Amino acid sequence: MQCPRIRVALCLSALLWLSCVRATRPASTSSSESLRYHISYVREPEPALDVEVMLLPGAPRLFRFTQPGGVATVVAHREDGERLDIAVVDGAVRVPPDVRILRYRYALGARGRARGMRLHTGMGDADAWHVAGRAYLLRPHEVSPHLRAQLRVTGADALLPWLPDASGAYHLRGEDLVDSGFHGFGGRRCRVVLSDAVMDVALLGHFSHVSDARVCGWLEQAATEVRTVRRSFPHPRISVRVVSVPRRDEPLFGMVLWSSPPSISLLLGQDATEDSFTRDWVALHEMLHLAHPALLPRVPWLSEGLATYFTELARARSGRQSAGRAWEELVDGFARGKRAAGERTMEAVVSDSDVSQGTYWCGALFALHLDVEIRRVTGNRRRLEDVLEWLAERGTTSTLGAFGVAVDAVAGEPLFESLLARHLPRRAFVEQEGLLEALGVTVGVAGVTLVEARDSTLRETMDGTRTSGVAR
Numbered sequence: 001m002q003c004p005r006i007r008v009a010l011c012l013s014a015l016l017w018l019s020c021v022r023a024t025r026p027a028s029t030s031s032s033e034s035l036r037y038h039i040s041y042v043r044e045p046e047p048a049l050d051v052e053v054m055l056l057p058g059a060p061r062l063f064r065f066t067q068p069g070g071v072a073t074v075v076a077h078r079e080d081g082e083r084l085d086i087a088v089v090d091g092a093v094r095v096p097p098d099v100r101i102l103r104y105r106y107a108l109g110a111r112g113r114a115r116g117m118r119l120h121t122g123m124g125d126a127d128a129w130h131v132a133g134r135a136y137l138l139r140p141h142e143v144s145p146h147l148r149a150q151l152r153v154t155g156a157d158a159l160l161p162w163l164p165d166a167s168g169a170y171h172l173r174g175e176d177l178v179d180s181g182f183h184g185f186g187g188r189r190c191r192v193v194l195s196d197a198v199m200d201v202a203l204l205g206h207f208s209h210v211s212d213a214r215v216c217g218w219l220e221q222a223a224t225e226v227r228t229v230r231r232s233f234p235h236p237r238i239s240v241r242v243v244s245v246p247r248r249d250e251p252l253f254g255m256v257l258w259s260s261p262p263s264i265s266l267l268l269g270q271d272a273t274e275d276s277f278t279r280d281w282v283a284l285h286e287m288l289h290l291a292h293p294a295l296l297p298r299v300p301w302l303s304e305g306l307a308t309y310f311t312e313l314a315r316a317r318s319g320r321q322s323a324g325r326a327w328e329e330l331v332d333g334f335a336r337g338k339r340a341a342g343e344r345t346m347e348a349v350v351s352d353s354d355v356s357q358g359t360y361w362c363g364a365l366f367a368l369h370l371d372v373e374i375r376r377v378t379g380n381r382r383r384l385e386d387v388l389e390w391l392a393e394r395g396t397t398s399t400l401g402a403f404g405v406a407v408d409a410v411a412g413e414p415l416f417e418s419l420l421a422r423h424l425p426r427r428a429f430v431e432q433e434g435l436l437e438a439l440g441v442t443v444g445v446a447g448v449t450l451v452e453a454r455d456s457t458l459r460e461t462m463d464g465t466r467t468s469g470v471a472r
């Protein structure tokens with residue numbers, strides 16, 4: 001059974017931390033690197049990252065911590081060897097022209113108490129730590145397209161979003177320092193190999209009832225389910241960090257950061273069991289965020305709506321849950337969303353909070369409606385997934401307007417704007433009843449029943465009961 005509170009927690013996920021995603025990664029050359037980072041993982045007297053930044057010719061002089069608060073002073077070393085303490089002011093560090101080296105320590109355990117916050121600022125134990133690059137990595141205030149940096153890690157085996165070269169050096173662009181993703185230090189590793197993608201996994205902390213191989217099997221299952229929505233896994237390689245949480249027995253929380261390639265981190269209860277993985281939706285939900293483009297500017301109700309809607313369909317298509325169960329989950333979610341929305345319009349609900357039940361489930365209902373309308377007007381030959389494929393062929397980011405253009409292109413007629421106009425200005429969830437009735441999803445005292453109805457053929461192709469997409 002899904003936990004509404006946890007589902008709200010997840011809502012903090014993905015796109016809160018989105019800034020940009022790039023379609024291709026140009027080759028970098030070490031000869032043009034103007035910054036050299038050396039990160040040392042230290043255990044005593046407390047777990048910390050000692051960071052040294054060497055400023056080579058052409059290096060910028062104004063730096064900042066994207067998420068300030070973890071470092072108060074940076075020690076600078078001039079060319080003549082003189083030492084200078086530079087205070088971090090509002091996250092910014094101004095470096096005099098004759099400084100060649102910057103050094104500072106980031107204490108991994110010093111910040112934040114809330115679990116979601118600690119995922120960024122530092123979470124771990126003696127053996128392994130998890131942190132977001134944005135919390136500890138001093139990066140140029142502005143990055144030019146030509147800026148290149150080299151980065152090395154010593155003191156622990158690290159899982160960063162990028163792959164190092166044979167010598168262990170990471171060759172980064174300036175943008176990588178801005179969207180630096182999640183980082184794991186220490187722990188254990190496994191690799192999930194799909195036919196079209198690999199997933200490098202760090203296991204941070206210990207699990208009492210499941211093996212590391214089983215944890216990786218859980219991620220493989222989720223990745224396989226993403227491919228019931230997209231023709232191929234959306235990225236050839238991603239990194240995933242799984243962080244153990246004491247005294248809990250289920251997957252609790254997940255987040256995607258749009259580093260390039262993307263990095264996902266998941267909190268998994270230390271006492272999780274096989275059953276926890278069977279019921280889980282968190283890992284799949286996060287990976288489904290990779291299936292849609294990053295919307296810029298952010299449109300959380302749509303991105304969360306897409307991931308939430310497809311989570312239930314994908315679990316049914318893979319056979320992990322029955323079709324009936326998938327529709328029950330959607331109906332239950334709509335009910336939670338409706339309770340949160342009250343009498344407000346969808347527009348009021350989604351502008352109120354990015355992370356409310358109302359926002360997630362308004363978006364999921366809209367995604368369902370969009371899928372149904374596309375299938376209706378194309379005789380069930382095209383579907384919402386085709387919109388994701390259409391957009392993926394054109395890059396990794398989109399706007400709401402471009403998303404609408406893709407919908408209309410796939411549908412073969414104008415559809416998006418009129419559907420949006422039916423939802424946004426009216427009371428949230430007002431379209432739910434008629435939509436479910438047409439699909440043959442009836443809700444009674446005994447729960448959800450699936451019956452034959454005007455669009456039940458569409459419903460059966462959506463949830464995988466029927467494999468042919470073409471209506472009879």
Ligand SMILES: [Zn+2]
Pocket residue numbers: 010011013014285286289303304307
């Ligand atoms: Zn999400």
